[in-house]
Amino acid sequence: MERRTYLRSLGVGSLAGIAGCLGDDLSPLGSDDSQTILDPPAEPRGDPSHPVHGEAFPSFSLQDPLAGETVSLDDFVGEKPFLMTYFFTACPDGACPALLLRLRRVQEDAAERGYEDDIALLAATFDPERDTPDVLEQYAAEQGVDLDAGNWNFLRPETDEEARDVINDEFGMRYERVDDPDDLDGDDASLDGGEGGHEDSTDHNDSDDGHDSDDGHDSDDSDDGHDDHDSDDDHDDHDSDDDHDDHDHGEYTFSHFNLVMLVNRDGIVERAYPSAVSDRDAVSIDTIVEDTRTVVTD
Amino acid sequence: MRRRELLAGLAGAGTVVAGGAIAVYGIPSTEEPEDAPDPITIETVDAPGSDAGEVTIPASDRATFIDIFGTWCPPCVEQMPALGEAYERVGDDVLFVSITNESVGDGRAITEDELVDWWAENDGNWTIGLDRRAELTERYLAGGYPSAVAIDATGTVQWSDSGVKTADELVAGIEQAIEASPGADS
Numbered sequence: 001m002e003r004r005t006y007l008r009s010l011g012v013g014s015l016a017g018i019a020g021c022l023g024d025d026l027s028p029l030g031s032d033d034s035q036t037i038l039d040p041p042a043e044p045r046g047d048p049s050h051p052v053h054g055e056a057f058p059s060f061s062l063q064d065p066l067a068g069e070t071v072s073l074d075d076f077v078g079e080k081p082f083l084m085t086y087f088f089t090a091c092p093d094g095a096c097p098a099l100l101l102r103l104r105r106v107q108e109d110a111a112e113r114g115y116e117d118d119i120a121l122l123a124a125t126f127d128p129e130r131d132t133p134d135v136l137e138q139y140a141a142e143q144g145v146d147l148d149a150g151n152w153n154f155l156r157p158e159t160d161e162e163a164r165d166v167i168n169d170e171f172g173m174r175y176e177r178v179d180d181p182d183d184l185d186g187d188d189a190s191l192d193g194g195e196g197g198h199e200d201s202t203d204h205n206d207s208d209d210g211h212d213s214d215d216g217h218d219s220d221d222s223d224d225g226h227d228d229h230d231s232d233d234d235h236d237d238h239d240s241d242d243d244h245d246d247h248d249h250g251e252y253t254f255s256h257f258n259l260v261m262l263v264n265r266d267g268i269v270e271r272a273y274p275s276a277v278s279d280r281d282a283v284s285i286d287t288i289v290e291d292t293r294t295v296v297t298d
Numbered sequence: 299m300r301r302r303e304l305l306a307g308l309a310g311a312g313t314v315v316a317g318g319a320i321a322v323y324g325i326p327s328t329e330e331p332e333d334a335p336d337p338i339t340i341e342t343v344d345a346p347g348s349d350a351g352e353v354t355i356p357a358s359d360r361a362t363f364i365d366i367f368g369t370w371c372p373p374c375v376e377q378m379p380a381l382g383e384a385y386e387r388v389g390d391d392v393l394f395v396s397i398t399n400e401s402v403g404d405g406r407a408i409t410e411d412e413l414v415d416w417w418a419e420n421d422g423n424w425t426i427g428l429d430r431r432a433e434l435t436e437r438y439l440a441g442g443y444p445s446a447v448a449i450d451a452t453g454t455v456q457w458s459d460s461g462v463k464t465a466d467e468l469v470a471g472i473e474q475a476i477e478a479s480p481g482a483d484s
Contacts, residue, residue: 092370092407094399097432104431130405142430253407279441 035268037298038291043282045272050172050259052272057263058170062124062155065133066140071122071153077267081295082120083288084261085276086173088127088254089139095258098277099123100143102260105285106292107146116149118296124155126163126175127254131156175256260288264295334453338434340397340427345414347423355427355434356449357393361456361475363468365396366435366445369408369416374444376462378420383465385424388472392448396422399429448472451479 036054045052061072076082083103087096103121110116123145125131131139136154145152157163160177167173260283262271271291276283337354344350356362365381367374385394401407408416417426429435438447442460448471450456456478457471 090401090406092400093368094429094432094435096401097399097430098436101432101436135405144431279439285436 035264035266036270037264037295038270041271041282043274045274048172048272048274049174050257050261050272051269053269055269057261057267057269060166060170062157062166064153065156066137066147066154069153071155073267076120076263076265079265080118080120081262081264081270081292082122083292084122084124084263086124086126086167086171086175086256086259088125088256089131089135090127090253092253095277097143099258099260100145102276102285102288103152104143104145106289107149107152109289109293110151110296111146111149113293115293115296116151119151119292121152122155123152124157124167126157126167126173126256127160128157128163129160173257173259175254177252177254179252181251181253262288262291262295264298270295335437337453338437340429340434342395343402343410343413343417343426343428345417345422345426348417348425353393353395353425353427355393355395355397356451356453358451358453360392360451361472361479362393362447362449362451363388363395363472363475364434364438364445364447364449366398366429366439366443366447367396368398368400368443369413370400371443373462375420377444378422380463380465380468382421382423384468384472387465387469388476389424391476392472393425395425395427397427397429397434399432399435402428402430446471448475450475451481454478 038053040053051057057073059073061070063069064071083106085099085103087099089096091097100123103123106119107116107121110119125136133156136156140147140154157166168175258275258277260271260273260276261269262273264270271288273283273288276288281287337356337358339352339354342348342351342353355364363384365377367377381396388394398413400413402410402413413426427434438449438455438458439445440447440458440460444462445458445460446463446468447458448456456475459467459471463471
């Protein structure tokens with residue numbers, strides 16, 4: 001599908017979801033609060049593409065190439081809660097390190113407080129093409145992840161197609177590959193995941209002046225600073241999925257949600273922290289650590 | 299002795315405290331306040347005015363000024379001339395660094411060469427650090443890019459703001475941090 005059409009349809013779809021979603025209270029339709037430890041979140045989430053508070057996390061089975069093991073939802077249901085986030089190593093603006101930082105802080109807190117065996121930290125890449133096992137290993141060291149604690153898994157879909165099927169479709173963690181960063185402008189590139197106001201995406205684009213670090217970049221100027229990174233080949237084809245022939249593999253980027261999921265040991269979502277790198281208490285490191293402690297010790 | 303009593307005693311004795319004024323953000327102290335966060339050491343880049351190596355932020359022996367930027371950010375380009383002027387005026391008196399959290403390396407968002415080119419094109423002439431883990435960004439970003447952060451030698455932020463600032467604004471903020479640092483002349 002044409003990328004621009006796809007992106008617009010994501011926006012429309014989520015708006016339609018909002019229209020049908022005003023329930024009697026703040027809980028999203030379909031949530032079952034009896035299965036959660038935490039109360040519903042203060043920020044109403046509407047009906048985004050991914051599961052939210054009270055909903056079941058979809059089953060999955062992904063490889064961790066560093067640990068050399070398959071990691072599945074079944075490993076955790078009945079066993080322990082987990083935190084999951086989604087990144088790519090070529091992230092231009094610190095959003096992905098900021099997401100990983102949240103999981104790392106929980107990892108540190110768990111070690112300090114003795115619950116390191118009762119929580120799992122899962123970091124899934126949606127860019128397996130560049131994020132090879134070697135790259136992930138280097139990235140883990142750069143990011144200060146403790147791989148010896150035994151509670152951290154990097155998850156790597158084997159192919160771009162598997163990444164799309166599992167992360168974008170199954171998890172509803174929307175991301176879109178952008179082959180020509182100059183194509184990004186505010187309207188087209190926004191991935192509005194739902195009402196609640198905060199499901200911003202990181203466009204890895206820029207804005208007029210001193211722009212908001214709320215995932216960075218909500219505006220619509222094209223980015224002069226990326227001129228150097230454009231491949232000089234023609235950009236007539238905007239189909240981002242399968243044309244790698246004329247483009248240097250290192251020069252594409254992604255629009256993506258900045259999402260952290262907290263799932264309890266019944267496999268039910270406690271929190272789907274939206275725009276999780278922006279400067280709001282609801283997604284601060286302290287909040288995520290406290291929520292995790294509550295869910296672990298329940 | 300409790301700080302209040304100490305202060306009352308000093309005021310009563312007509313003693314000048316830290317140049318005659320109590321710093322806006324708290325009572326100056328020669329000890330590191332217990333809530334000052336641990337310094338963070340990051341990699342620095344071989345670029346004009348910058349050596350490859352490491353830098354620890356914030357410094358403990360003087361004030362620190364951080365410019366948080368990204369090569370993807372046009373306002374950050376606009377900010378460079380004022381930073382250059384501020385560096386000329388007060389750069390010798392503080393630890394003066396620009397940091398970015400973008401993914402730098404081969405096959406990453408930008409290569410180190412591209413970063414250095416950006417720096418040179420924009421007349422950067424001081425230390426650049428790589429905040430790869432976004433820990434300094436998390437702690438100090440003042441709401442957007444670019445952010446300017448002036449920290450005193452005890453690790454307390456004395457001034458910070460985001461958006462494009464003038465050289466005078468930057469220097470004024472930096473001087474607040476210098477003045478709040480122990481051992482500073484008033």
